[in-house]
Amino acid sequence: MTTQPKTLISEQAIAEKVAGLGAQISRDYAGVDSLMLVGVLKGSFIFLADLSRRLTIPHTVDFIALSSYGNATTRATGEVRLMMDLRTTIAGKHVLIVEDIVDTGHTLDYLMRLLGAREPASLKACALVRKPDRREVDVELSYIGFDIPNKWVVGYGLDFADKFRTLPYIGYVDDARAS
Numbered sequence: 001m002t003t004q005p006k007t008l009i010s011e012q013a014i015a016e017k018v019a020g021l022g023a024q025i026s027r028d029y030a031g032v033d034s035l036m037l038v039g040v041l042k043g044s045f046i047f048l049a050d051l052s053r054r055l056t057i058p059h060t061v062d063f064i065a066l067s068s069y070g071n072a073t074t075r076a077t078g079e080v081r082l083m084m085d086l087r088t089t090i091a092g093k094h095v096l097i098v099e100d101i102v103d104t105g106h107t108l109d110y111l112m113r114l115l116g117a118r119e120p121a122s123l124k125a126c127a128l129v130r131k132p133d134r135r136e137v138d139v140e141l142s143y144i145g146f147d148i149p150n151k152w153v154v155g156y157g158l159d160f161a162d163k164f165r166t167l168p169y170i171g172y173v174d175d176a177r178a179s
């Protein structure tokens with residue numbers, strides 16, 4: 001695949017949305033000692049970097065890595081496995097999961113259950129993009145950047161077979177997956 005992805009969400013629109021989310025999260029958690037951001041690798045690393053720098057409240061950052069099984073690019077079985085755990089404990093902490101994308105919802109559902117069992121003071125989730133038409137599991141998202149159509153999107157951390165992650169915008173490639 002050599003064609004350049006077409007723009008779905010511009011760099012400017014992303015920057016404005018991330019600033020808005022940062023302001024909203026800062027307001028909602030005002031008064032909390034510290035907020036722990038949990039970035040889901042690899043896709044959320046750019047979103048997390050930008051979002052965290054928009055927060056005006058005390059916060060820390062940790063990462064977790066999950067693997068979705070199935071096709072290497074569509075990852076469409078709904079089977080999720082923990083590949084790398086957090087380095088810190090979350091019991092008694094206010095935790096916000098930072099996801100790049102919610103597609104079927106299986107990954108976030110797994111993560112909410114996994115981290116919820118560790119008794120955080122609160123647990124919420126934020127995702128930059130969501131594909132409502134693909135939803136298979138109902139999982140609550142407290143903060144959402146954009147609802148998008150059912151296309152395979154790349155850029156701003158998102159990949160297709162590990163390509164296009166560092167594009168500054170979110171784009172799509174026709175025929176990126178067969179569904």
Ligand code: IMP
Nearest residue numbers: 075102103104105106107152153158159
């Ligand atoms: P889920 O279906 O919500 O569990 O999402 C599984 C994972 O598939 C996400 O965390 C992403 O890593 C990946 N994914 C789903 N849709 C896309 C896409 O359009 N572009 C890039 N990655 C995606």
